[in-house]
Amino acid sequence: MANILIGTCGWTDRALLASGWYPPGHRDTEGRLRHYATRFPLVEADSPYYALPTPRTTTHWAERTPDGFRFDVKxxxxxTGHPTRPSALPEDLRGHPRDDALLTELWTRYAAALDPLRRAGRLGTLLFQYPPSLTPGPAAETFIRAARERARDWPFAVEFRNPAWWHSARTLPFLTDLGATAVSVDAPTLPPTPLVT
Known part of the structure; x- marks a missing residue:
């Protein structure tokens, strides 16, 4: 039987911070992650969805967590094709046209940012959460395959927010062919039955 690791979506969630879960002396950035890692073996780092971390930041993440701890990184x-504010891009890329060259450069920087986690044995799975606007079909599959190719050496998970994916007979074979994990989401518009890939 495989081990199941349990964690939360981030260690800086507002509700978690407001709950008093972090003890005194562990409420700064470093202390929160160190404390979190004593309670959970895994965390979904969702901040890279909003802004790329630097390799220095992820080096700190690795240094502040014990051996065996894993970061699943969004x-x-x-x-992933979501609408993206210019301020969410690195400053030198904000005026760049939204084209393949920008995606390639952003991917290069994302991979470089995750490299300290990979080298430290802390990198879990890359989580690609696709927007509701991404509907099933050849164009979407090509877009996802391109992401998978860039991430060919790393575990890859896919979360679809468009319910049509979960009702399509093509989805399971597609994800299996990619070697991708299907991420099930608890949401009223999405089916509760997960796909096993």
Missing amino acids: AHSLL
Whole structure:
């Protein structure tokens, strides 16, 4: 039987911070992550969805967590086709046209940012959460395959927010062919039955 790791979506969630869960002396950035890692073996780092971390930041993440701890890292919004504010891009890329060259450069920086986690043995799965606007079909599959190719050496998980994906007979074979994990979401518009890939 496989081990199941349990964690939360981030260690800086507003509700978690307001709950008093972090003890005195562990409420700064470093202390929160260190404390979190004593209670959970896994966390979904969702901040890279909003802004790319620097390799220095992820080096700190690795240093502040014990051996065996894992970060499942959410892909940046632009890499998944979400609308992306210019301020969410690195400053030198904000005026760049939204084209393949921008996606390639953003992917390169995302991979470089995750490299300290990979080298430390802390990188879990890359989570690609696709927007409701991404409907099933050949164009969407090509877009997802391109992301998978960029992430070919890393575990890859896909979360679809458009319910049509979960009702399509093509989805399971498609994800299986990609070697991708299907991420099930608890949402009223999405089916509760997960796909096993």
